[in-house]
Amino acid sequence: MDSASPELGIAVIGYSFMGKAHSNGWRNISAFYPGGPAVSQRVIVGRDRERVDAAARQYGWQESATDWRAVLERDDVDIVDICTPGHLHEEIALAALAAGKHVLLEKPLANTLDEARGLAAAAATAQRDGVRSMVAFNYRRVPALALARELIAEGAIGEVREVRAAYLQDWLADERAPMTWRLRQEQAGSGVLGDLGSHLVDLLRFLLGQEVQRVTGQLRTFVASRLGEDGPEEVTVDDVAWAWLGLSDGAEASIEVSRMAFGRKNGQSLEIYGSRGALSFDLERLNELWVDEGKGPRRTLVTEADHPYLFAWWPPGHVLGWDTTFTIQAAEFVQAIAEERDPSPSFADGLRVQGVLDAVVRSNDLRRTVVIDDLV
Amino acid sequence: MDSASPELGIAVIGYSFMGKAHSNGWRNISAFYPGGPAVSQRVIVGRDRERVDAAARQYGWQESATDWRAVLERDDVDIVDICTPGHLHEEIALAALAAGKHVLLEKPLANTLDEARGLAAAAATAQRDGVRSMVAFNYRRVPALALARELIAEGAIGEVREVRAAYLQDWLADERAPMTWRLRQEQAGSGVLGDLGSHLVDLLRFLLGQEVQRVTGQLRTFVASRLGEDGPEEVTVDDVAWAWLGLSDGAEASIEVSRMAFGRKNGQSLEIYGSRGALSFDLERLNELWVDEGKGPRRTLVTEADHPYLFAWWPPGHVLGWDTTFTIQAAEFVQAIAEERDPSPSFADGLRVQGVLDAVVRSNDLRRTVVIDDLV
Amino acid sequence: MDSASPELGIAVIGYSFMGKAHSNGWRNISAFYPGGPAVSQRVIVGRDRERVDAAARQYGWQESATDWRAVLERDDVDIVDICTPGHLHEEIALAALAAGKHVLLEKPLANTLDEARGLAAAAATAQRDGVRSMVAFNYRRVPALALARELIAEGAIGEVREVRAAYLQDWLADERAPMTWRLRQEQAGSGVLGDLGSHLVDLLRFLLGQEVQRVTGQLRTFVASRLGEDGPEEVTVDDVAWAWLGLSDGAEASIEVSRMAFGRKNGQSLEIYGSRGALSFDLERLNELWVDEGKGPRRTLVTEADHPYLFAWWPPGHVLGWDTTFTIQAAEFVQAIAEERDPSPSFADGLRVQGVLDAVVRSNDLRRTVVIDDLV
Amino acid sequence: MDSASPELGIAVIGYSFMGKAHSNGWRNISAFYPGGPAVSQRVIVGRDRERVDAAARQYGWQESATDWRAVLERDDVDIVDICTPGHLHEEIALAALAAGKHVLLEKPLANTLDEARGLAAAAATAQRDGVRSMVAFNYRRVPALALARELIAEGAIGEVREVRAAYLQDWLADERAPMTWRLRQEQAGSGVLGDLGSHLVDLLRFLLGQEVQRVTGQLRTFVASRLGEDGPEEVTVDDVAWAWLGLSDGAEASIEVSRMAFGRKNGQSLEIYGSRGALSFDLERLNELWVDEGKGPRRTLVTEADHPYLFAWWPPGHVLGWDTTFTIQAAEFVQAIAEERDPSPSFADGLRVQGVLDAVVRSNDLRRTVVIDDLV
Structure with a gap:
């Protein structure tokens, strides 16, 4: 940790299985990657006030919140880590990118190919301003x-x-x-x-x-x-x-x-x-x-x-253990931010995956082989 | 072994890998299935005189021969065990069944669906006269x-x-x-x-x-x-x-x-x-x-x-070991003959398998799913 | 976490392999045992000022210190977790118990049977005043x-x-x-x-x-x-x-x-x-x-x-993963403290183990079987 | 098989587990070692007339016998394969060697160190006349x-x-x-x-x-x-x-x-x-x-x-499979005979093993380590 470099403030959205796993990553990042940028577990966001309070205490977050939009406006939040079910990915991630927050998004990128296209486009735009985004395909970190x-x-x-x-x-x-x-x-x-x-x-x-x-x-x-x-x-x-x-x-x-x-x-x-x-x-x-x-x-x-x-x-x-992958994933993401480079897998990677899943469904419906066209 | 029951005379056709494996089965059958009918390794058949002679000595056959048609006419041969490549299955097996010999046939039943249909039909006809036939899917015997x-x-x-x-x-x-x-x-x-x-x-x-x-x-x-x-x-x-x-x-x-x-x-x-x-x-x-x-x-x-x-x-x-399956297979076949029942897998089973393989090829060519119609 | 119950303040002595592993346990205890007593990672102690500072930042400790005796006098330290080499166990653990601190001691209990006897006796005495002690045989927690x-x-x-x-x-x-x-x-x-x-x-x-x-x-x-x-x-x-x-x-x-x-x-x-x-x-x-x-x-x-x-x-x-055992171990220890019961394995258990190791050495020296007498 | 070389006549003594396993070896030797000397399964020996008859038919022996001494006198028997319980090893093996028969002896060499010494000495003497002996430690053949x-x-x-x-x-x-x-x-x-x-x-x-x-x-x-x-x-x-x-x-x-x-x-x-x-x-x-x-x-x-x-x-x-080891063992023994060299493991090897087993018993009795002196 370079004492001169500011801490990166983290907000996680979601306190269920993935919220817990991602929190585990943020909590342990400095123990195993001491040379990387410092992070601070600012706030965990969820809909149920009581449960999100308990999650904050349990997983080491300084605060809890129920309104993710308000969290996006905080200056002390640099990274938004989205652990919600898939149908909420698009709305939250687009807003977070628009707010200039770096976004870590749980897989799969989206529920539909259209949503995935929109997210990839938004990430590409944000990237020009130095805003980083990554899909949380954690098994790349095994x-x-x-x-x-x-x-x-x-x-x-x-x-x-x-x-x-x-x-x-x-x-x-x-x-x-x-x-x-x-x-x-x-x-x-x-x-x-x-x-x-x-x-x-x-x-x-x-x-x-x-x-x-x-x-x-x-x-x-x-x-x-x-x-x-x-x-x-x-x-x-x-x-x-x-x-x-x-x-x-x-x-x-x-x-x-x-x-x-x-x-x-x-x-x-x-x-x-x-x-x-x-x-x-x-x-x-593993x-x-x-x-x-x-x-x-x-x-x-x-x-x-x-x-x-x-x-x-x-x-x-x-x-x-399995949870190791989340610590490594978090470390990779903040390291990329610190080094001002794009992390991998990008939203464009997530879109590629979505294109394949979509083709599987189409092939099943048609009962025949399909070819993947250009996705974007 | 009931001393009253006559020995079953065996002829094997082919002395390569499968000929060796089948011979191993015939040679060891009595050691592990002492209660079953006695068998006698009468003759091994192959095209190359020198090599088939060597094979006879090596694998315990009393004689060697180069003309499988002549062997089919011998009265001391009760079982014909066909270990040739697939394109010879049809001709030899049909002749053997016609000669009233029980037939053990190495898998797959045939190279084409048409050949397979012919073999299954011939086996069904022969069966009415008590002539038994079986396909050598040896892994059923693991x-x-x-x-x-x-x-x-x-x-x-x-x-x-x-x-x-x-x-x-x-x-x-x-x-x-x-x-x-x-x-x-x-x-x-x-x-x-x-x-x-x-x-x-x-x-x-x-x-x-x-x-x-x-x-x-x-x-x-x-x-x-x-x-x-x-x-x-x-x-x-x-x-x-x-x-x-x-x-x-x-x-x-x-x-x-x-x-x-x-x-x-x-x-x-x-x-x-x-x-x-x-x-x-x-x-x-295994x-x-x-x-x-x-x-x-x-x-x-x-x-x-x-x-x-x-x-x-x-x-x-x-x-x-792997070779055990051939001993068991041989024992199963002669036991069925002794008990005057049809052994399994039958040529009809072999035809069913052939129908599936044929459908795989058609599906690959069409790039779509196919349904298997009635085979016979 | 019962908000009424005070936090337990932790001091760990040693920042090498075991110091890191024990720190990992203390850092993660609340995530997996949310119902247990709260802990606070007060201070890590080591001889080298620079390295212990780095260890504090890396492993999540609020402070670092180089004088373990001074740490024993702090009122905000309730538990002393000793991760030093074996030849320092006796001195530090006896002092910690005398200061009324609960002691978690890395295995083995001591380097010699005599030291082990002294530690077991001190733990038994301290126990009468509600001071708890445990040997860190972490594999019991797999x-x-x-x-x-x-x-x-x-x-x-x-x-x-x-x-x-x-x-x-x-x-x-x-x-x-x-x-x-x-x-x-x-x-x-x-x-x-x-x-x-x-x-x-x-x-x-x-x-x-x-x-x-x-x-x-x-x-x-x-x-x-x-x-x-x-x-x-x-x-x-x-x-x-x-x-x-x-x-x-x-x-x-x-x-x-x-x-x-x-x-x-x-x-x-x-x-x-x-x-x-x-x-x-x-x-x-595992x-x-x-x-x-x-x-x-x-x-x-x-x-x-x-x-x-x-x-x-x-x-x-x-x-x-392997490190899980340290989280569970820490949770077990604080749970026993909260419930005012003696944790296991005790220093008496550690002494039993030491007695067996000592007998192995004696048997080796004598080249014959030995019987373990009463240890205390 | 060189047609000029005479067949080696085999007698096996014992028809239980080991008799069956050794028979399996003799029956299959030519299939897997076609270049080696030919063998002939002359006679199997056992005390019970009915059971030894059945064993002969089952395991492929030409004859059965109940008097092992008479078998030792037969000119058409070159190899005696002893598969009896250990307390009979000494008497039969000494007689077989004295009769000039090559001896394959099931392990362990003997029940006592004295018996083992006698057998090793007899084998060494017989060896001077070209009589071969081997202990059937079959796992060397895995x-x-x-x-x-x-x-x-x-x-x-x-x-x-x-x-x-x-x-x-x-x-x-x-x-x-x-x-x-x-x-x-x-x-x-x-x-x-x-x-x-x-x-x-x-x-x-x-x-x-x-x-x-x-x-x-x-x-x-x-x-x-x-x-x-x-x-x-x-x-x-x-x-x-x-x-x-x-x-x-x-x-x-x-x-x-x-x-x-x-x-x-x-x-x-x-x-x-x-x-x-x-x-x-x-x-x-295996x-x-x-x-x-x-x-x-x-x-x-x-x-x-x-x-x-x-x-x-x-x-x-x-x-x-496990039984493979007996085929290989038999092949190794006859190959050594054909090449007029001593097979391994010899009776002297068997004696060495016996010396170690004896030392284990002595160490157990004394409750201390023992050193193995010269055995012969």
Whole structure:
């Protein structure tokens, strides 16, 4: 911390799961990235006065607030971190950018392709005035996946040809699991496709440095109706989604995402096969990257000081948790701000992901392969 | 062995990889299934006199021969075991059935759907005279997979919804790997789809007891030309194939088969998710079945005397090899003959598999989902 | 947080590895245990003014100090958390207890059995005035191990008979690794035995609820001399240690601890075999407990809200890191203080562990089995 | 097979578990080692006429016999393969050697050190007349372990320092498991120590090429009495055994063998730590060798044609079973005979192992470390 540099004031909007995870990042940033800019947890914003008060105390925020518009006007807030459900992303993010605040926005960028286009355009405009924006695809910050990206870029596995990816959960496997807003299209946008599929599409682009050009998709809702507060209610989003993606340099990826995969809690797995090697990864063992350079898969415990992001964490073998990704993400964002450069993934990246998800839906509706046109 | 019952005389046609594997089964059948009918390794048939002689000595056959038609006329041959490449299946199998020989036929049933229809019809006719026929889908004989089928049938994992299957090898990952007959459509019929995809389709039907009704497929050849004896030659079959299969009781399966998956030697893996449990399996650890009945995946070492097929093998934990499946397969076939019942999988089963493979190709060509009509 | 209850002021002594880890616990305690007493990170203490200043900023402490005696006199310090090397434990902890401060003391309790006896006696005396003390055996706080203890106590695996435990690291495997104070007996007390062996002995007592009564031990130094600042210097502690421990209810445990186990970074592993089941654990995959109740080992991902300590963390499958244990440890300590009960493990527990380590050394010297007499 | 060379006639004595496993080896030898000398399964010998007849038919022997002495006189028997319980080894093997027969003897060499000395002396004498003898330590023939030995000999992991080995089974974990002759010292010699411990001691010597010089041992019987045919009977052998072994070039090995390890069926595991690398192995996944040369453990699937023993087996990834070791063992023995060289492990090797087991018992009795003197 350079004592001359001013602190960056943070406001987070949302106090649920993602609000808690992002708060964890802001609270721990200085412990692991002591050389970076100082941050101050100014205010947490939520609709319920009592709950947002409790969240402020619990997660280390100096204040709480219920009116996000008022927060955008505060001079002591430099960064707005948006952790609300997707249908609120557009309104809040546009306002925050207009107010000149740097914006960190939880994924996916938006619920619809139109909204995503608008957000990307606004971010591009704001960027000209030095206002930074980033989408919170936190899995880019898993050290093992950041290492995977480096290895691929260095050519360690040759030309990537075939990717087999899945992200499997099981919280809907029980048909008695109740209705929630996440299963209504008007609020959630889509089901598992947007929720977990967006992560895989982002990771593909991140890891391979290729764009998706061709999409075949299939969606399926296994349990068509669930019990809501007023009786049975139709589920209007997908329980499981599949896609094959043709990428710009010739790789082919298959994707499967599910909320019905009995017994898989957070089962993100990636297998990447190249012409001279292979990589694999499983999020439930996120400290491990498996690398095959020709003599069998080798387990690398990605906990060394010279691994990505890890110069200031724990000794080798002292494994990291899932929440680590939010600390790293926060650090990356403020570092970019301090260095006056654009952070990654940008809203334009978020739009690219949205374009792929949209193509999956179209392919499913048409029952045929679709090509992705220019998005902007 | 009932000393009153006559021995069954066996002829095997083909002395390459599958000829060796099938011979291994015939040679060891009595050691592990002492109560079954006795068999006699009469004759092995191949085109090259010197090599078939060597094979006879090596694999324990009493005689060798180069003319399969002459062998079909021998009275001391009761069973004809066909291990030739696919384009010879039709001619030999039809002749063998016509000669009243029981026929064990290496998978896939045929190279084309038309050939498959003819073989299924001939088998149905022969069956009326007590002539038995079976397709050699050997992975049905992996004890762990036979146990999986039992568990699913008993309802241990509830209603099956989602299956994620792959069969990945890497012998074509190196672009310098040379041209072979397996990469020419006229001889091999198809590439990895017929070779490995047929196993997965058969296993799906076997494990779930459901038929495939809807197919979306994609094929890809990554290395379009390879060096043959006369210079570069076009590869006319698929290196990788993908399919989504809609099954008759509502399950959805995704399949990926590859010869380009760097580092995977014989990587057949299955994940089966039901409404109340899940199963998984990996052929490179074929003694293990993972069963999740609600508290996490449990590793069952399928080596107990009360596990399928294992009453006469080794003590618990003394693991079995891949070649075990051929011994069990041979035993199952002769047991069915002795009991005068039809063995499984029948040629009609083989035809069903062929229908699915054919639909994958059509879907790939059309770039859209296809429905499987009645096959016969 | 009850607004009526005063905050507990914390002072931590030491800013190295353990100081950082303990600070992490204090910083995050309220986020995950919001119902507990509030804490305030008052002051961090270290000898080097510049480094302790930096540590305060980095780890979230309000102040820094270089004189631990002065800190003990502060009224706004309620808890003293001692993270110094072992040879300083006795002096600081005795003074802190005498000053009426609650004491959290990094393991092992002391470098010698005599010091350990003195500390246990002082803690017992202080306890009569409501002053609490605890040894920081953080692995008791791994949720998977806390669950293992519950399962054993409930009889899930029957009577425990055989335990096979190891704690393997490799930072001395390279013979060119330099001399450090940790390899000098006068400062470190012992080598890997006290460092890692103490954890295993504590875990055995914790998990089984049995005392060690009989000890056979062996120590070995593979690299007898290492390069120090003034040239080669003799290593006076053990690189590897082994022990067999006879426990009070009849269990037998074998222990192996090493700093020479090439490739093992933090390889603590436990296998516990009972009369009706078995458990196993590996610290490099610390979210997983393997439970065998008769049908094979089952992987439990210990990330559910009803697992020990986890009611306020992340959703299932969102895995925890090693540093989690320090947050839980801190929460346990302040909860005990708030509830006016003695926390566990006590200094008496620390003394028991020390008695076992001492017996290992004696057994090694005598080359024979020794019996542990009454320690106090 | 050179048609000029005469077949080697085999007699096996014993038709139980080991008789079956050895028969499996003799039956399959020519399929996988076609270049080697031909063998003929002449006769199987057992006490029970009916059972030995059945065994002959089942396992492919031309004849059966009940009088092993008569078999030793047959001219058409060149090799005697002794698969009886240990207390019969001495008498039969001495007679076979005296009759000029090559002898393959199931491990351990003998029940007592005296018997072992006599057998080693007789083998040395017979060897002068070209009579070969070998102890059937079959795990030397696991391709993964043979590869491990090669890697160690080549220096791939540097100087071996620390070995952690176990062989864990659970067939006595249930206290209601009945009495058998294996639990009576007069018949079995010892319990798990001789049965499974002998394998580990042999493997240590095989893998490291070092001799055991110093031994600390501990034995334990957890269930002191079991139900026999005439009521409760005392168990007079060990259920669990532990040892630390000091080896001739400075390595230290810890060994744990058990019949009480709930859930472990055939759990032989080895971890070998050297100065520049590490190896590990698990018999329940016997096709896999894990090699760490500095960047993490790498899984080698030991199924390639250039791996030890595997030039004539199956394609890569087509995994081998436990019974493979007996085929390889038989092939190694006849190859040595054909090449007129002494096979390994010799009876002298068997005696070395016996010396270590004896020292474990003495150390347990004395409760102190013992040094192994010259054995012969």
